[in-house]
Every structure is written in C-alpha cells, then in structure tokens.
Amino acid sequence: MGAAFGQKPLGPVLHLYRSQLHPQHRQITYTKPSSKNLEPHFSVESQAFGGSALKKSSSVASTGSKRMIPLGTGRPSPEYYPWIRSLESKQFDTYSEAITKETNPPAANGHHQLALQVSTKHDDGYNLALALNYGHAHVELVHNPSYSNWDTCLTAGTTSALEIAFRIFCNRGDIVLSEKYTYPGTIKAINLVGAQMQAVDLDKAGASAIYLKEILDKWDISRGPKPTVFYTIPCGQNPTDTTQSLKRRQQILEVAEEHVLIIIEDDPYYFLRPGLCSTGADSDISADGVPSYLFLDTFGRVVRLDSTSKILAPGLRAGWVTANASIIEKFLAYQEVSTVAVSEPVQMMLYILLDDNWGHTGFFSWLDFLSQQYRIRRDLMLEACSKYLPQDICTWVPPDYGMFLWLELDWRKHPQFKDGLSCGSLSLNLLEIENNILQLALEDGVQVTKGSLFRCSKKPIEELHFRMTFAAASEQDLTQGVRIFAGSIRKEFTIY
Incomplete structure (x- = not known):
C-alpha cells in the first residue's frame, strides 16, 4: 500500500x-x-x-527488455x-x-x-x-x-x-x-x-x-x-x-x-x-x-x-x-x-x-504551524464578536476545526415582527432582512456570506444566518471587519 x-x-x-x-x-x-x-x-x-480507449491504447508499458517507441501517442516530446x-x-x-x-x-x-x-x-x-x-x-x-x-x-x-x-x-x-x-x-x-x-x-x-x-x-x-x-x-x-x-x-x-x-x-x-x-x-x-x-x-x-x-x-x-x-x-x-x-x-x-x-514530518509540522496561526485568527474574531455583536440577537459556537464562524440571528427581534408576523411569507421577509444586512455591510466595506446560499432544501426559509471566515482577512482587519458587520446588524434591527 x-x-x-x-x-x-x-x-x-x-x-x-x-x-x-x-x-x-x-x-x-x-x-x-x-x-x-x-x-x-x-x-x-x-x-x-x-x-x-484511446488513452488506454497510448499508455501501454514496455515489456521485457524492449523499449517502447511512442508512435501512437498524440503528445509532443x-x-x-x-x-x-x-x-x-x-x-x-x-x-x-x-x-x-x-x-x-x-x-x-x-x-x-x-x-x-x-x-x-x-x-x-x-x-x-x-x-x-x-x-x-x-x-x-x-x-x-x-x-x-x-x-x-x-x-x-x-x-x-x-x-x-x-x-x-x-x-x-x-x-x-x-x-x-x-x-x-x-x-x-x-x-x-x-x-x-x-x-x-x-x-x-x-x-x-x-x-x-x-x-x-x-x-x-x-x-x-x-x-x-x-x-x-x-x-x-x-x-x-x-x-x-x-x-x-x-x-x-x-x-x-x-x-x-x-x-x-x-x-x-x-x-x-x-x-x-x-x-x-x-x-x-x-x-x-x-x-x-x-x-x-x-x-x-x-x-x-x-x-x-x-x-x-x-x-x-x-x-x-x-x-x-x-x-x-x-x-x-x-x-x-x-x-x-x-x-x-x-x-x-x-x-x-x-x-x-519537507517529507512527512515537515508536512505535519507545517500543518501544526498553520493550525496555530488559525487559532490566533479565530480567537481574534471571537473576541471581536463578544465585544461588538448584539448578543441578544446573535449567537454562535466557537469552532474546533476549519476556518468559519456561523452566526444565527434571532429574526423575532427585528422591528418587522414586534407585533407578530408581518404581511407576506416569513421566508420572503427573512430573505429581505438578509439582503439588507449584506448590502449595509458591503457599503461599509465588509463582505460576509448569506446563510441562504448554503441551504440544500427548497423548503421556505425559517432561519437567519451569516457565515464569516477568519482565514482570509489580515489579523489587523479581523476586529475592524467584525465591528463594521455588527454595525450593519444594529442598523437593520434599529439598535443604537
């Protein structure tokens, strides 16, 4: 093997x-x-x-002591x-x-x-x-x-x-x-x-x-x-x-x-x-x-x-x-x-x-180093989330692996739903809120990803999520990015 x-x-x-x-x-x-x-x-x-069949015919190996002369392969020397x-x-x-x-x-x-x-x-x-x-x-x-x-x-x-x-x-x-x-x-x-x-x-x-x-x-x-x-x-x-x-x-x-x-x-x-x-x-x-x-x-x-x-x-x-x-x-x-x-x-x-x-030990050492760097970035993002995100609206679980943070927003705290469900379907309302937050963040210079893009079901949306990554932005920008995104959420939910 x-x-x-x-x-x-x-x-x-x-x-x-x-x-x-x-x-x-x-x-x-x-x-x-x-x-x-x-x-x-x-x-x-x-x-x-x-x-x-063509590729198989072109990949015939040499047999015995004879060298195979490639007159059938459509490939340059x-x-x-x-x-x-x-x-x-x-x-x-x-x-x-x-x-x-x-x-x-x-x-x-x-x-x-x-x-x-x-x-x-x-x-x-x-x-x-x-x-x-x-x-x-x-x-x-x-x-x-x-x-x-x-x-x-x-x-x-x-x-x-x-x-x-x-x-x-x-x-x-x-x-x-x-x-x-x-x-x-x-x-x-x-x-x-x-x-x-x-x-x-x-x-x-x-x-x-x-x-x-x-x-x-x-x-x-x-x-x-x-x-x-x-x-x-x-x-x-x-x-x-x-x-x-x-x-x-x-x-x-x-x-x-x-x-x-x-x-x-x-x-x-x-x-x-x-x-x-x-x-x-x-x-x-x-x-x-x-x-x-x-x-x-x-x-x-x-x-x-x-x-x-x-x-x-x-x-x-x-x-x-x-x-x-x-x-x-x-x-x-x-x-x-x-x-x-x-x-x-x-x-x-x-x-x-x-x-x-590298060899095997060098490769695994690189992976350890990479994980250490992501741990630093993850902790910076988590610290910024705790400091800036409205925690009565946003919840998250610190990740053990990977490079993402998954935010869930309590849409029931949105002004549209103070007196119960607003007119129209819940799914359309949530998509509208999601798009509004995304646009506010983009206008202020921060890109995040809408949770609806990851849904594998075609059923109506009943949850509001965003995905953030701590892998792409520089360490210096992570805190500022979370602060700006938190501001976009506060604007949409009219929290000041």
Whole structure:
C-alpha cells in the first residue's frame, strides 16, 4: 500500500509521527480483510463506462527488455516543452530546520531555487510514481484504512472529484442525503447529474444520526428510490463549523451499514484545528483530533476526498480521493475523459515541496504551524464578536476545526415582527432582512456570506444566518471587519 515515499525509508518517519496520531490510529496492521463489493452501488452510466480507449491504447508499458517507441501517442516530446526550468519558493528551504526545533515557524524570508528537470528520460528527475507512493504512505499514516483493497488517486480539486463521485453513484432522479446547510458547489454538482438533495438536520455534534435513520426508515418509495449516498463535511463543516464527534461518526456508520449507504467524506478542514475547546458530553474532540470515516470504515463504503486548497493553496487545483479500489478505477476512467490529470507543473511543485523538502514530518509540522496561526485568527474574531455583536440577537459556537464562524440571528427581534408576523411569507421577509444586512455591510466595506446560499432544501426559509471566515482577512482587519458587520446588524434591527 505504498509504505514508502520516494526512495527514503519510512520507518523513522512513521515512528516520529505515530505519537501525534489519534490513539486509535497508532496501531498499523498490514494483514487486513478485503472490503465489500461496492459495484452494485454504481450508477447505470458508470457501470457501463470504462474510460477512454484511446488513452488506454497510448499508455501501454514496455515489456521485457524492449523499449517502447511512442508512435501512437498524440503528445509532443518533453524536450519541446517551453517550460521554466526553475521555480522560486519562499519558506521551503528553511522549513526542515523548523521541524527539528518543534515550535519554530518557517522563516518568512526564506529563498530557494527549486530545479524542475525537463528530461526525456522517464526515470530521471521528477518521478510521478514516487509522488503517488508518498500519497499512499500519507493516507496510511493518517487514516490507516481497515481493509486491504483500498487505493488513492490524484484529483483536479475537490469540486471536480465531487462531480465524478455523483456520476459514479447517482442516476437521474436519485436523492442524495446531506447536511441541512452545505457547500454550494456540491448542490450544483448534484443538480447537474439530475439528482436532488434531502436535508439532514444538524446539532452541536454535526449531522444528526437519529434524523438520518428516521429519513431512511420512513422513506416513501413514491418519492423515488431510497437514497444510497450520504454526503458530509465532518470536520469544521462548511458553513456551520460543526465537527462530528467520534460517537456521532460511529452512529452514522451504523445507519450506513443498516441502509446500505455510500458515505462521501469531503474533509478539506481535517488538518485545520484552530481550537481545542470541548463541545460537551457528546464530543470526543481532543488535541489528537477525531478519527476519519475512512479510518472507522470496515466495509469500504467511504469515499474520502482531500484537498490542498485549504492547507497549501487553492490555485493548485489538486487533491486526492481514497476509496475501495473498484471505485478508484471508476474515478480514473472518468478523469480520462474530463480533467485527465492534475496539471503537471502543479504535480512537480507538490512533489518537490513534499518529497524533496519537507517529507512527512515537515508536512505535519507545517500543518501544526498553520493550525496555530488559525487559532490566533479565530480567537481574534471571537473576541471581536463578544465585544461588538448584539448578543441578544446573535449567537454562535466557537469552532474546533476549519476556518468559519456561523452566526444565527434571532429574526423575532427585528422591528418587522414586534407585533407578530408581518404581511407576506416569513421566508420572503427573512430573505429581505438578509439582503439588507449584506448590502449595509458591503457599503461599509465588509463582505460576509448569506446563510441562504448554503441551504440544500427548497423548503421556505425559517432561519437567519451569516457565515464569516477568519482565514482570509489580515489579523489587523479581523476586529475592524467584525465591528463594521455588527454595525450593519444594529442598523437593520434599529439598535443604537
């Protein structure tokens, strides 16, 4: 399963990092059963789809001692790539020193030239096979899947991976289960494949396992086939910033096994742990983090999506998916006729950063540093919220993971509702209030996101929310931004 990255021994790295893992992650076993056969879950389209015949014919490997002469590949020779032979990298060169000093962040003024060798020899310079081995080793270190026939592949970002995942598992007219509020890109991707969404209620521990089970137990077949896919953002959920506890994940996995569900685990915030505060008796969140669904899954029904967008840079458009090997085969087939692959210069950048410069320990040290910085930003925003927001109207829960703060506004305190519901529908009134607050904030120079954009249900709106992020603005602007936004709320609610 890729027990090494590059040509460097993994043993010392594994020993160094294992102590940082959740206690249940630390025992890595290599004798594992196979997962269940998941091919019956494939959509009608994906069952009959095998990828690009042209690309398969062009990727025939050399056999025996004979070198394969490429007269069939519609691709130019690498020697004619007009590409820059080096990239400037800041912070890369000094980071290996930082990991030996444990708490030192990377130097802000580091400067290093990273050579990108343009070679016509496939065994020289940049080697994609080694980079993929790194990916396997990373997944095994962090998640250590419980079954043997898992695999992983690169994706051109999570949005692309989501579209492929829904094509693999959904037929037109199917219904996908998801948290009540979720990432708008997912909503669009589901709609594009002709499927719809069913909202699952949330509480302080994330998606409700009780409500999920109730939906499936009482499913009315007249609505269409019973859902077979549950899409979830388990850590630092976008937009509500909830994180599912270990207990909650186990409960949901039990429901998934009972009702034969595929779980799509979209987890870009897994490594961003800006807070270590407890969220109550139902929580198992600790400094070690919560085990992923991929780790807890013993049947191979979890499709895990990871991304570099929140931990390195969104412009890379690079991620990876881990799942049962038969599912990964379908991902690769669809990529052959869509994104094809992650941009090769991006792959080079990632390979050189992760393999040549950081290694596993350097990468995890970077993630620790990043989480520390987000913790500082989160605390600044929370302090500003407590100072400026009208707390008789606004409520929020400090996030444990991720980069968002989810505000709920008590719309009943709005002047329109002093004498009960105003004329017209509640939903239209709330949308009007939401737009008014947004426009007031924009006019004063602050951009926030309306909660209604994240709704996966088409039912009338009965709640008023806004999402703020502490990741984008500078530390100096966070306090001022919250103060201005608080002023917009006060104006709309006529509080002075």
